[in-house]
Amino acid sequence: MKLTDNIVLLKAKYPYLISRIVLNGSNDTVQVIETKSGHPTLAINHSAHIDYLHSKYNPVHEAEKFIDQYVNSEHNHVLFYGVGLGYHIECFVKHFPSVPFSIYEPDVEVFQAFITHQNLKSWKMLRYIYVESNAQQCRGDVQDFVTQTNGQVTIISLPSYERAYGKAYKFFSESMQHCLQEARKLFQIRHAFEKKWIINSLDNFKYTIQAGNIFDKKMVFEGKPVIIVAAGPSLNEEIENLRYIKESKSAYIFAVGSAISSLLHNGIIPDGACTYDPHFHNVNVIKKVIEEKIESIPLIYGSTVGAGTLKDYPGPMLSFFTDKDPVADILLRRPDGTAFEKLEDAPSIAVVALQLFYRLGCNPIIMVGQNLGFRNNSYYASGIQYGERGSQLLQGDIDAAFQVEDVFGNLIQTDWSFNTIRLDMEFHLKNYTDRMIINTTQGGAKIQGTQFMNLKDVIGQHLQQQDITDGNWYVSKEPTYDRDYMRKQFEFLDEKYIDFLQQVDEVVRLLSEMNRSVKQKNSKKAFKLSHKFDTAFEIFQRNEYYKTVLKPMNMLQLEWLIKQFDAIVHEPDMLVKTTKIIEKIGKVVYDIRQDLSMIEPLYLNARQAVQNA
The missing domain is CATH 1.20.120 (Four Helix Bundle (Hemerythrin (Met), subunit A))
Incomplete structure (x- = not known):
């Protein structure tokens, strides 16, 4: 009866499990064995030895002693690694009847025995069930669980599983540790920004309703080549090529983030600068423009950019909206009644700029200085001072580094921040197959969805037409907002x-x-x-x-x-x-x-x- 009830429940609430569980299959490695106490245990028959998942004498008493260590703690959500016949879970539920829990079982045959022994309907707080079939599926299940619970979880693993399924348990633990670390980092990012997004949107509102909106300039950029200049170390090698492109007016040049400092340091005035970082210190990115009172560089800013970035900017400004600005969403529309385009928030202005110029219709989109890794002992291009850090690597950068493939097929050092940007960029590039996206970054990380070319070759093959840019592209005559x-x-x-x-x-x-x-x-x-x-x-x-x-x-x-x-x-x-x-x-x-x-x-x-x- 328990088995029938459980199959009905699994089909209704966890249909994805049915394909993983062969209910009528053989059970060669798992045996249910009676104990002296009258409560069965499970024996796992390995080729050389037998492992017991519960006590051979009194599994219930063993489970009670095991759960005692968790009784005086507070739990938001519990994940049981290894269910066996569920004695320890029964014991936990008696102590914590209102705490939600989930189960993860690495052995399909054990799970078959489990659902003939326990009635899952009686566990009202059971939320997620995972049954492992292979290592790849393990990583996916762990990621799903961490996402569902925001990583606020107590993991309870039976010691017998750590012995009987040592390799699987090690892989599970490493996957869980990795996913929890990623979740914590994302949590820290969201925690740092979620209030800033709204504070900045309101604080910047007086500038935003006076500035134009970059998407009203789509006719300027459609079909035109654009160069997104980032602040990676390889930018140093492309200064003369960029100078030629600027002087010949063969492509629009936009600096993202700190790259504006390096371009100005080398006497190159870009067609615009893009910024969106919600931090208050973001103003330091455009400090050189403000100090030198350069009025000819349009600032393309996200409406949630750090409060203070816009206050003293000497040049023209145009805004764009991201999905983190609900204030603009409810208050602003075009005079014709249409809504403004929104970009997805991203871990870097480079990713936001990629979305922006794709949506503006630019073609080709050319990346310069997008290293997303370290090069020649440098983190940034020369001429850049971001906060207290300069362009050179610090010991902390080296300690946290790991390797990824570069554009030449070699391995380069990168860090979590750069790698997150690369992965997010690749996520968007999957949908940009109708456009030519060229990465010219010498020795930079390989970015799936782009083709690598030397910038000099790009000039010869794709930027032969000159005088195609308009120096006054940003000038508006019509009102932007209703x-x-x-x-x-x-x-x-x-x-x-x-x-x-x-x-x-x-x-x-x-x-x-x-x-x-x-x-x-x-x-x-x-x-x-x-x-x-x-x-x-x-x-x-x-x-x-x-x-x-x-x-x-x-x-x-x-x-x-x-x-x-x-x-x-x-x-x-x-x-x-x-x-x-x-x-x-x-x-x-x-x-x-x-x-x-x-x-x-x-x-x-x-x-x-x-x-x-």
Whole structure:
């Protein structure tokens, strides 16, 4: 009966597992053996020896002792590596009935025995099931699990599995460690930026509504060659070729990031500079332009670029929007009613620029100085000082380095940051097969989706036509944005802002009352208040000001909160449940209220800019 119920459940909730499990197949290596206690154990028959996954005498007692070490800890989500017959999982569920968990089993035959012994329907908090069939699938399953849980997980592996499946366990552990490290790095990036994106969007709004939008210049660039100049060490070798291209006007030249400093250092004025980094110190990238008051270089900036980047810029500016700017999304459109194009956020301005010039219709798109690795003991091209670091490698760079293939088929040193940029660039390039994308970077990392050519050969084969660029390409005569629509949308947002001030106060008031009911140990009152809270919190979450401004600033916390809902909803004790609501949801609400106060001056300044427009 258990087997039948489990097959029905697996087909309904985990259909992908059915193809991996041969339910009627032979079970040559796994044997179910009775023990003196009456609870069976599992014997794994290897060619030279037998491994027992549970005690040969009392598997239940063994499981209880094993789980004791986890009883006094808090768990967000547990992954059990190795299920055996599930004794340790049963024991854990008794101690933690409201903690979500998942299982990973490296042996299909063990899993077959497992589903004849346990009734999975009784495990209400079981979330994901993985059954390994090969090493490649193991890596994919681990990545999927880390993505689903945001890496906030306790891994419990049976010691017997570490012995019986040593090679598989080692590969699983290494895969898990790698995926968790990647998840932590991505978490750190998002944590550093998610508030900055909104802060910068509002702070830059007064500039954005006065600047043009780069996508209104599509007719200028369509079919024209463009060179994206990055700040890699190989840029040093291409200065004279770039100088020739600039003087002959045979392609548009755009500097990305710090490359502007190197070009200016060598007397080359590009057709534009691209920037988008949300950090406040991003202004240092264009410091040379500001200090020398160069007015002839258009700045193409992401609307969420670091606050302060635009304040003193002496030249013309044009903006673009990314998917990290919901403020522009709700407030701005063209006079003809159409929406502006949005680019995907990326780990580097080079990737954003690649998207930009592809969407503008440029052809060919030529990369220069895109090393994405180290060269001649250098990190950047000469003439670049980014923050406190110059162009030379530091010991920390060398310590963290690993090897990738370069454009010549050799191996070069790179780091996590450069490699992440390369992988993201390759992700986009898969969709750009209708365009010629040329990588001219001498000794740079090989970028799938590009063809490598020497820049001199590119000039001879693809840039023979001269005088095709327009030095005044950025000049606008028509208004970029629909001003009436912008004012109307801001009035709407303003109404929701005023509503939200009251809604957040109501949610905080209810949290305070719920806390009082817990202290009074009044379950009945706590029950009534929790229902009122659910209604108030739902209204809170539907508010458009919250969804546009505050929710994007707290996405990591909100994603974490969603992972906690299982533990809250399935908590049987009303007072414990109310306490969890106060501690987990309350923390997020208080942080959102703090952001509401912090962002208010920027929001009011943006409102004033709209009124003055």
